[in-house]
Amino acid sequence: MPFNGPKTVEMFRKAQEVMPAGVTSNFRYWDEDETPVISRGKGPYIWDMDGNRYIDYRLAFGPVILGHAHPEVNKAVAEAIENGVLFAATHPLEIELAEKIIQITGVEMVRYANSGSEATMHALRIARGYTGREKIIKFEGQYHGMYDYMLYSTAGSKLEKIGPRENPTPYPQSLGMPKCTEDLLILLPFNDKELLDKALKKHGEEVAAIIVEPMLGNVASIMPEPGWLEFLRQKCDEYGIVLIFDEVKTGFRIAPGGAQEYFGVKADLVTYAKSMGNGFPVAAIGGKKEIMTHVRYGEIAHGGTYTGNMVATSAALATLKILETGEPYRRLEEVGKALMAGIDQILTDEGIPHVMTGVPSMFGIVFTDKGAPKDLREYLVTNTDTYESIAMKLIEKGVMPDPDGREPWFLTSALSQEDVAFTLARFEEAVKEFKQGR
């Protein structure tokens, strides 16, 4: 049922005249009648063009961890830009931020980027430059950015397109991708030690990097099985492969030190973005000194006109200073646990088979009677239509998770217990209506 009001509909019509599909990222298009047009945000809420308020569980696909328009972060940016925005030269704020990232995460050196895509793209180059090898191991369902090397078999894949489990076919997610990029990839299912071991026995000496989202932040927050990340670490050491944790979604969100801290496994290179800047465009590549010191003129190239700009670095520094107090994590744990438990209870009471996946600050709801999926292939045979129907009803009622269940529910520390209670009440209504076929 279309639920956009007249002003939103009119604004979306205008948008379609000047931007393909009316959006500036394909991921933001829902459909003709339901694609949101948002006018503003504050704390945990956003408002559409018709003034309808939504509790925001998308948070722009994760970044807005402290809530929209956070006063301290905004103030820090406003003050910083009084002294200029960009110098193409090292600046004290860049250094202070790098020291903060190092202190919080345990990486040894840092370079900046402007987006997650840019950060992972550079991390792959660094791994290739450091090892002198070309192939990259990537796991199905993982998304590392919009560039050609990595845009294969991401969460948007159809089961029939990705080939047999034992020998996955790289599935390009866009027209226009050069075929030759396929040859640089080895695609494997997540959480499968046996297939990884087999691939390494064959290709181990050619592999520059294994890049992995430590939990499947683009497939309903599917968790790594116990020992999986440790296995990746061990195999990378054995074959001289660079282990890259893509922490664009998990970094500074699931723990101050991200997945490295949460799961207790250290990578060689780590990419950060999203929660690092509370919505401001900032990203970083962190890593071991031994590798990162090769990023220099004449060796491994890294650059960007806007890297380390004042808007990005001041926003990130202000965000990390608030996060490092620990208070936002206590809050995320509290409200996240209450929300997960409440949703679980409602679905159990209504007799709808499901599993809750992920962690309180980014969790998924998967409709299945087969237990938690462990990879993209298992997710794709769950009941994704049920998720979408319930999510759409929720959005009509002022609670906005992404309608695509692969996208986790992202929580902000600005969320109150009242917001949780509101969400659960709407969730219960939505589930009951769904069951009645309304």
Ligand SMILES: Cc1ncc(COP(=O)(O)O)c(C=O)c1O
């Ligand atoms: C794990 C992961 N890596 C990389 C990216 C790309 O980040 P960006 O959209 O900032 O380019 C994303 C985006 O969602 C992501 O989830």
